[in-house]
Amino acid sequence: xxxxxxxxxxxxxxxxxxxxxxxxxxxxxxxxxxxxxxxxxxxxxxxxxxxxxxxxxxxxxxxxxxxxxxxxxxxxxxxxxxxxxxxxxxxxxxxxxxxxxxxxxxxxxxxxxxxxxxxxxxxxxxxxxxxxxxxxxxxxxxxxxxxxxxxxxxxxxxxxxxxxxxxxxxxxxxxxxxxxxxxxxxxxxxxxxxxxxxxxxxxxxxxxxxxxxxxxxxxxxxxxxxxxxxxxxxxxxxxxxxxxxxxxxxxxxxxxxxxxxxxxxxxxxxxxxxxxxxxxxxxxxxxxx
Numbered sequence: 001x002x003x004x005x006x007x008x009x010x011x012x013x014x015x016x017x018x019x020x021x022x023x024x025x026x027x028x029x030x031x032x033x034x035x036x037x038x039x040x041x042x043x044x045x046x047x048x049x050x051x052x053x054x055x056x057x058x059x060x061x062x063x064x065x066x067x068x069x070x071x072x073x074x075x076x077x078x079x080x081x082x083x084x085x086x087x088x089x090x091x092x093x094x095x096x097x098x099x100x101x102x103x104x105x106x107x108x109x110x111x112x113x114x115x116x117x118x119x120x121x122x123x124x125x126x127x128x129x130x131x132x133x134x135x136x137x138x139x140x141x142x143x144x145x146x147x148x149x150x151x152x153x154x155x156x157x158x159x160x161x162x163x164x165x166x167x168x169x170x171x172x173x174x175x176x177x178x179x180x181x182x183x184x185x186x187x188x189x190x191x192x193x194x195x196x197x198x199x200x201x202x203x204x205x206x207x208x209x210x211x212x213x214x215x216x217x218x219x220x221x222x223x224x225x226x227x228x229x230x231x232x233x234x235x236x237x238x239x240x241x242x243x244x245x246x247x248x249x250x251x252x253x254x255x256x257x258x259x260x261x262x263x264x265x266x267x268x269x270x271x272x273x274x275x276x277x278x279x280x281x282x283x284x285x286x287x288x289x
Contacts, residue, residue: 014286015049015279016226019213019239020272022055022065023194024232025249028268031064038068040273043280045070052076052216054209056194056201056235058122058163059090066090078122079192079235080212081163081203092124096212097161098189098204100151105188106181106202107147110167113184114177119147120166133168165189165202174198178234192235201235210238228279230264230272231256247275 020026028034041051053065053075059082062075066086069075073087083094103121110117120129128143128150129135135142143150153159169177177198181191190203217227229236229243232252237259240246248257250266257263264271 014226014283015228015245016222017050017052017217017220017228018044018276019052019054019209019227019229019243021209021231021233021236021239022053022057024251024267025230025236026053026267026272027064033065033068034270034273036270037273040270040276040280041068042070044276047280047283049279050220050222052213054080054213054229054239058082058127059084059092060126062086062090074216076209076212076216078163079190079194079201079203080207080209082124083212083216094212094215095124095161095163096204096207097163098165098202098207100153100162102188102204103151103162103165103202104148106165106167106185106191107151109185109188110181113180114167114169114172116169116171118168119150120168121147121150121162122164122166123160123162125160129166133166134170163203167200167202169198172198192237194233194235208238209235210242213239214242228275230275231260232267247271 044051050071055077056079057077059077069086073085075084075086077084081096082092085091085093107119118130118132120127120133126141127139130146131144174193174197178193178200181200189205190207191200193200224242225244227243229239229246231240232249234253234255237255240259246260247262247264248260249264249271264275
């Protein structure tokens, strides 16, 4: 943990867009958005800096921040698999799905490489899971069956796009499981993690927070150098590497610290808000100079 943000080396361009992860980054551990952070987000938008929430969460879990997205109303969900409009009831604006054949190939590979793996399938229509999979939030509408059954096109809802395949293991350490899965199944999909447990998040090949954020920025004529990004877990590494300026939280995973160009304090200390406040103070100083 650091006592104050550590600036990236070299000059920092005036940002046009702030991209921030949610859990472990913008949100406190109790999943709240602090009043200080709410004020900082609103001030950034007022200053003409767009804010994008970029998260592994599905669209249905975005209520916690839906009141705090301004302007465009968009958020990047499911590690880049979906862009949703929070001003329009979490409507899907763009979907970058995981092909079912690729998901089945990953399932087959992990059944062999990591026996005991259980799976869940995150769809645009909701989540379904295997009997052994430990859902963090019970969904009464979820279908429970083997992953092979859940990924069949002819099942009810079989035409709904697959956003993510989730893979859980109760005995393998989280980072070890990620390394193993990438070795065994990385040819079929993009594999990452954001949970403190051995829970992997598997997306279509090339789909990540970074690649979808890059598409959104390109549509706005915003370059990587004009983006400031924040994150704390391995699923943020690509985004932090892509952004011109990036901050690892004080509570960040070692891989995130290595990827980011700077550091800030932990999520429970409002590390994102602290950096935004400093950026805005510098903008005011420049305008008054």
